[in-house]
Amino acid sequence: MSESPKRSKNQLKTHIRAQNQALILETAERIFARQGLAKTTTQMIADEAGLPKANIHYYYRSKKDLLEAVLERILQSWLDSVSQFSEELGPRHNLTRYISEKLDQSRLNPSASKVFAMALIGEEPFVLEFLRRFFVDELQKEKQTLDRWVEQGLMKPVPVEHLFITIWAMTQTYADFDGQVKVLLQKEQLEESDFNDAKEFITKMILLSCGIEEA
Amino acid sequence: MSESPKRSKNQLKTHIRAQNQALILETAERIFARQGLAKTTTQMIADEAGLPKANIHYYYRSKKDLLEAVLERILQSWLDSVSQFSEELGPRHNLTRYISEKLDQSRLNPSASKVFAMALIGEEPFVLEFLRRFFVDELQKEKQTLDRWVEQGLMKPVPVEHLFITIWAMTQTYADFDGQVKVLLQKEQLEESDFNDAKEFITKMILLSCGIEEA
DNA sequence: CTGTATTCTGACCGAATGTTCAAGTTTTGC
DNA sequence: GCAAAACTTGAACATTCGGTCAGAATACAG
Numbered sequence: 001m002s003e004s005p006k007r008s009k010n011q012l013k014t015h016i017r018a019q020n021q022a023l024i025l026e027t028a029e030r031i032f033a034r035q036g037l038a039k040t041t042t043q044m045i046a047d048e049a050g051l052p053k054a055n056i057h058y059y060y061r062s063k064k065d066l067l068e069a070v071l072e073r074i075l076q077s078w079l080d081s082v083s084q085f086s087e088e089l090g091p092r093h094n095l096t097r098y099i100s101e102k103l104d105q106s107r108l109n110p111s112a113s114k115v116f117a118m119a120l121i122g123e124e125p126f127v128l129e130f131l132r133r134f135f136v137d138e139l140q141k142e143k144q145t146l147d148r149w150v151e152q153g154l155m156k157p158v159p160v161e162h163l164f165i166t167i168w169a170m171t172q173t174y175a176d177f178d179g180q181v182k183v184l185l186q187k188e189q190l191e192e193s194d195f196n197d198a199k200e201f202i203t204k205m206i207l208l209s210c211g212i213e214e215a
Numbered sequence: 216m217s218e219s220p221k222r223s224k225n226q227l228k229t230h231i232r233a234q235n236q237a238l239i240l241e242t243a244e245r246i247f248a249r250q251g252l253a254k255t256t257t258q259m260i261a262d263e264a265g266l267p268k269a270n271i272h273y274y275y276r277s278k279k280d281l282l283e284a285v286l287e288r289i290l291q292s293w294l295d296s297v298s299q300f301s302e303e304l305g306p307r308h309n310l311t312r313y314i315s316e317k318l319d320q321s322r323l324n325p326s327a328s329k330v331f332a333m334a335l336i337g338e339e340p341f342v343l344e345f346l347r348r349f350f351v352d353e354l355q356k357e358k359q360t361l362d363r364w365v366e367q368g369l370m371k372p373v374p375v376e377h378l379f380i381t382i383w384a385m386t387q388t389y390a391d392f393d394g395q396v397k398v399l400l401q402k403e404q405l406e407e408s409d410f411n412d413a414k415e416f417i418t419k420m421i422l423l424s425c426g427i428e429e430a
Numbered sequence: 431c432t433g434t435a436t437t438c439t440g441a442c443c444g445a446a447t448g449t450t451c452a453a454g455t456t457t458t459g460c
Numbered sequence: 461g462c463a464a465a466a467c468t469t470g471a472a473c474a475t476t477c478g479g480t481c482a483g484a485a486t487a488c489a490g
Contacts, residue, residue: 038253123394169388208423
């Protein structure tokens with residue numbers, strides 16, 4: 001138990017703060033996903049984190065602040081983990097990787113996915129603003145890349161907005177509506193193989209619709 | 216104002232009841248969709264329906280009862296409006312119609328769509344139970360029909376569960392996450408043409424992936 | 431070791447909200 | 461018309477929940 005072999009004297013400044021904030025954000029994300037944004041109480045988060053409620057409010061003034069911090073953390077991790085489209089690698093490779101990464105995200109971090117979907121469906125201003133600031137530009141860039149691939153005859157022209165909306169919709173579904181998916185697949189729990197089946201099916205659909213793969 | 220030209224003596228029994236329940240259910244559905252299930256208060260519904268709050272509780276004992284009544288109404292209307300797959304008409308016609316009808320539903324009754332999605336993402340036991348009772352059997356039937364089409368060489372074999380999950384995901388998205396869609400399409404409001412674009416794109420994707428349409 | 435900054439926490443508060451109730455009013459069946 | 465049933469509604473209640481605060485405890489710098 002009593003282990004402190006090396007007191008690395010460097011960033012002990014607000015060591016406690018960073019540690020507690022991380023604990024609170026992780027716990028909050030989990031409970032927000034499980035209970036819904038509105039039904040989640042600061043008391044629940046406090047209990048599950050093993051902290052008194054007042055301590056939560058010491059780090060995050062209001063529940064809204066806490067939710068926004070949770071969302072910001074999610075979005076930041078997504079921005080970090082998403083690969084940019086690389087024109088040289090061509091459409092097949094890029095689209096396949098994009099779908100694969102999105103489904104992996106849904107599978108490996110379902111809480112984050114679900115919290116984000118809840119915020120979206122509830123039209124939290126914070127999230128819409130974030131989309132406006134980051135993803136609209138992102139989409140424009142990807143559109144240009146796709147246009148160039150079309151010019152080079154590597155794929156057929158497609159409505160890029162709808163392409164990305166549908167990819168988003170399909171990949172998110174497996175995390176966001178997992179209750180429904182479990183019922184339809186008649187499984188207690190989704191396994192990696194289910195995600196792989198989905199990955200294969202969705203990828204094939206998208207490649208076909210872009211004229212990259214032949215039927 | 217004082218109009219009662221013909222007192223059709225038949226179903227005046229609980230005329231008032233039916234009328235008020237309809238008003239309450241419609242209003243509740245709208246506000247549930249706008250505010251979220253948990254944030255919606257009985258007071259809001261009362262105000263927007265022009266009734267005192269106690270009157271809402273006269274017809275629906277609890278908020279949970281009211282939500283379930285709203286959900287039941289939505290599901291019933293869906294069951295009524297959905298066309299059965301008809302084997303003779305073949306896969307192209309049936310799938311095209313199915314996608315078209317689902318997108319029309321999302322467009323023409325976005326509140327219903329959104330409330331249902333909120334209940335699903337929150338894993339309301341009522342909805343999951345309903346899915347289990349109705350849609351699992353439904354899916355089995357459709358699976359058999361598709362199998363026969365495959366045998367007849369009218370389409371290629373596909374993972375039917377994932378086919379329907381992805382169709383569901385894509386068509387619902389335009390209603391459920393319309394905030395996000397509007398941002399990405401950079402529109403103030405979604406128009407019928409946007410839904411038609413989506414309809415065309417999704418239909419083509421699905422037909423291609425079933426080997427019904429050539430690239 | 432000492433003073434300062436940071437963190438911790440039990441107790442409390444006010445507002446909001448679902449629900450009940452009892453006393454009214456209207457409608458209905460006869 | 462009349463009694464019973466159905467409907468209406470203002471007021472009140474109990475509970476829950478987000479948020480505050482003051483003072484105790486702890487960590488930290490010099």
